[in-house]
Amino acid sequence: MDLLSKLEQNGARKCVACGRCTFACPASQIGGEFSPRGLVERMILEDKIPPEKEIWLCMTCKQCTQICQFGVSFHELVREVRPTLLTSLPPEENHGGIPRVLERLSAVRKIRPSRQRWITSGIDIDQSSDTLFYVGCTPYFDVIFRYLRQDLLEMPRSAIRLLNACGIAPRVLMHERCCGHDSYWLGDVETFQRLAFLNVEALERSGVREILTFCPECMITWKQLYPKMVGKLSFDVRSVTEVVAKAIEEGILRLERNEEVYTFQDPCRLGRHSGVYEPPRQLIRSIGRLVEMPRSREMAACCGNSSFVNCNAMTRQWQLQRGKEALASGADRLLTACPKCLIHLTCGLAEGWVSMERRSIRIDDLYVIAASRLSKKA
Amino acid sequence: MENSPLPSHNFQDREGSWNPKVVAFCCNWCAYAGADLAGMTRRQCSTNVRIVRVMCSGRVSPGMILRALISGADGVMVLGCHPGDCHYRGGNFHAQNRVTMVKELLALAGIEPSRVLLRWVSASEGDLFVQTVNDFVANLHRLGPLGGSDGSAV
Numbered sequence: 444m445d446l447l448s449k450l451e452q453n454g455a456r457k458c459v460a461c462g463r464c465t466f467a468c469p470a471s472q473i474g475g476e477f478s479p480r481g482l483v484e485r486m487i488l489e490d491k492i493p494p495e496k497e498i499w500l501c502m503t504c505k506q507c508t509q510i511c512q513f514g515v516s517f518h519e520l521v522r523e524v525r526p527t528l529l530t531s532l533p534p535e536e537n538h539g540g541i542p543r544v545l546e547r548l549s550a551v552r553k554i555r556p557s558r559q560r561w562i563t564s565g566i567d568i569d570q571s572s573d574t575l576f577y578v579g580c581t582p583y584f585d586v587i588f589r590y591l592r593q594d595l596l597e598m599p600r601s602a603i604r605l606l607n608a609c610g611i612a613p614r615v616l617m618h619e620r621c622c623g624h625d626s627y628w629l630g631d632v633e634t635f636q637r638l639a640f641l642n643v644e645a646l647e648r649s650g651v652r653e654i655l656t657f658c659p660e661c662m663i664t665w666k667q668l669y670p671k672m673v674g675k676l677s678f679d680v681r682s683v684t685e686v687v688a689k690a691i692e693e694g695i696l697r698l699e700r701n702e703e704v705y706t707f708q709d710p711c712r713l714g715r716h717s718g719v720y721e722p723p724r725q726l727i728r729s730i731g732r733l734v735e736m737p738r739s740r741e742m743a744a745c746c747g748n749s750s751f752v753n754c755n756a757m758t759r760q761w762q763l764q765r766g767k768e769a770l771a772s773g774a775d776r777l778l779t780a781c782p783k784c785l786i787h788l789t790c791g792l793a794e795g796w797v798s799m800e801r802r803s804i805r806i807d808d809l810y811v812i813a814a815s816r817l818s819k820k821a
Numbered sequence: 822m823e824n825s826p827l828p829s830h831n832f833q834d835r836e837g838s839w840n841p842k843v844v845a846f847c848c849n850w851c852a853y854a855g856a857d858l859a860g861m862t863r864r865q866c867s868t869n870v871r872i873v874r875v876m877c878s879g880r881v882s883p884g885m886i887l888r889a890l891i892s893g894a895d896g897v898m899v900l901g902c903h904p905g906d907c908h909y910r911g912g913n914f915h916a917q918n919r920v921t922m923v924k925e926l927l928a929l930a931g932i933e934p935s936r937v938l939l940r941w942v943s944a945s946e947g948d949l950f951v952q953t954v955n956d957f958v959a960n961l962h963r964l965g966p967l968g969g970s971d972g973s974a975v
C-alpha cells in the first residue's frame with residue numbers, strides 16, 4: 444500500500460491542522476520534537492514517510508484519535524508506516540530487547556513455550572471447559588521485572604480466583620505462545636502474522652467458545668487484530684473485568700467492602716481501544732470508594748510506555764505527573780488492570796518521587812486487590 | 822549492539838550437515854586468556870565456537886544472550902573469572918544472576934536452558950577451556966538445532 448492510500452484510509456487527508464492531537468498526545472507533552480499534527484502535515488505535503496526516530500515515541504495510546512474531531516486515525520497511521528522504518532531506523536529497545544526476542548522466539552513453530560508454572564494450587568482449572576483463560580506474557584514479566592514487583596504472577600492467579608468465584612473454571616493452554624501485540628504495533632508484520640496463525644490454529648478445533656483475558660493487550664489482539672489478519676473467529680473475547688462486573692451485578696459474586704479509597708488508571712487497551720470503562724469501576728465500587736483523577740476514562744493519561752521501546756527521562760516526568768495526579772485525587776491506592784501499566788508505573792514512581800513529595804501512593808493491580816476481598820466462606 | 826535491528830529468523834540453513842553454532846562471551850582477563858593459552862599450547866578445540874571478547878563477564882546482558890540465540894546461535898557460553906578473581910571485583914556475580922534469569926526465561930519459552938552455560942575459566946586453564954567448549958558442543962549435538970531440525974522456522 445502506498446503512502447497516499449495509507450493517508451486516505453486513516454482519514455489523514457481530512458486533517459485541518461487544528462493541533463488538538465498534539466495538545467493531548469503524551470509523547471508531545473513530555474517534550475521533544477514529536478507532534479502528531481506535524482507528522483500528518485509533513486506526510487501530506489512531502490508525500491513521503493519522514494525518516495524520523497520520533498515515530499517510535501508514539502505509544503499508540505489512541506489519545507490523538509480519540510480527540511480528533513475530523514476522524515483522523517493517527518495511531519493507526521503510525522503503525523502502518525512503522526514497518527518501513529523498522530530496519531532502517533529501529534526503535535531503542537529497553538531491557539536489552541528481551542521482551543521482543545521472547546515474542547519472536549515464540550513465533551517459531553518448533554519452539555513450544557511452556558509457561559504454565561504460574562498455575563498454583565487453590566485455583567480451579569478445567570481442561571474440558573469451553574472457556575479459555577489466555578495468560579499472555581506475564582510469566583515472562585515475572586522473571587524480567589521481579590526486581591520491581593514480586594506479585595506479578597498474582598495477577599493471573601487472582602483473575603482466575605475471581606472467575607472461580609463466579610462459577611467459571613477455565614481452560615488454559617499448555618503451550619501458549621505470545622499474542623504478538625507488541626510486534627504488531629512496532630510494525631514487525633512478519634512476527635505478528637506468524638503468531639496470529641499459530642495461535643488461531645491452536646484454538647481452531649479445540650472447542651473453545653470464549654477467551655477471557657486479564658491483560659488488555661491480549662484482549663485487543665484476539666478481539667480486534669487477529670480477525671483483521673485471519674478473518675472472523677469462532678469465539679468471543681472478553682476481559683475478566685467484564686465477566687466479574689456482570690456477576691456482581693447479578694448478585695452471583697459478593698466482595699467485601701472496606702473504607703479504602705481507590706483511583707483507577709484506565710489502561711489504553713482496555714479503555715480507548717476497547718471501550719471498557721465501566722466494568723473495572725463497578726468492581727472497584729464493590730470493594731471500596733472510587734475517586735476519579737481529572738484525566739480518566741477517554742482522557743486517561745498513558746502509563747508512559749508501550750512495547751518497551753524508547754523509555755527515557757521524559758517518560759519519568761510523565762509518570763511522576765500521573766503519580767501526583769493520583770495522589771491529589773485523595774486515593775490511598777492507584778489501581779490498574781494491565782500488567783504493563785503496573786510495571787511501568789511502579790518503575791516510574793519507584794525512585795525520585797518519595798523524596799520529592801515525601802508522600803507516595805501505593806500502586807496495585809485491580810484483580811489482586813479484588814480477589815483479596817473474596818469472602819472466605821463463599 | 823543492543824539497538825541494532827534484529828536479523829530475520831534465520832533457521833533455514835540447518836538442514837543436512839547441521840553443525841552447532843556457539844557464541845562464547847569470554848572476559849578479557851581470565852577466559853579469553855585461557856582460550857589464548859589453549860591455542861598457544863595447540864590444544865584441539867571444537868571449531869563451532871565464535872568468541873566475543875568482553876572486558877568482563879558482567880558486561881553480558883540477558884538481552885545479548887537472547888539476541889545471539891535468535892540471530893542463529895544454537896548455544897551461548899558466558900565464560901568469566903573464578904569467584905573472587907574478577908578484575909572488577911564482582912562482575913562475575915552479576916553474570917551469574919543474569920544467566921540464571923536467562924535460563925529461567927528459556928525454560929518458559931520452551932528452549933532447553935542447557936543451551937546457555939556459565940563457567941569460570943582462569944587464564945591458566947587452557948585445558949579447562951577446551952574441555953568446556955567440547956562438552957558444550959557435544960551437548961548441542963544431542964539437543965539438535967534451536968528452532969527445529971527440519972529447518973523450517975514456522
Ligand code: SF4
Nearest residue numbers: 458459461462464511
Ligand atoms: S486533531 Fe485531527 S484535525 Fe486536528 S491536527 Fe490532529 S489529526 Fe489534524
Ligand code: SF4
Nearest residue numbers: 468501502504505507
Ligand atoms: S497514539 Fe498517543 S502517543 Fe501516539 S501520537 Fe497519538 S496521542 Fe501521541
Ligand code: SF4
Nearest residue numbers: 537748751754787790
Ligand atoms: S517505565 Fe520502567 S519498566 Fe517501563 S519501559 Fe521504562 S524502564 Fe522499562
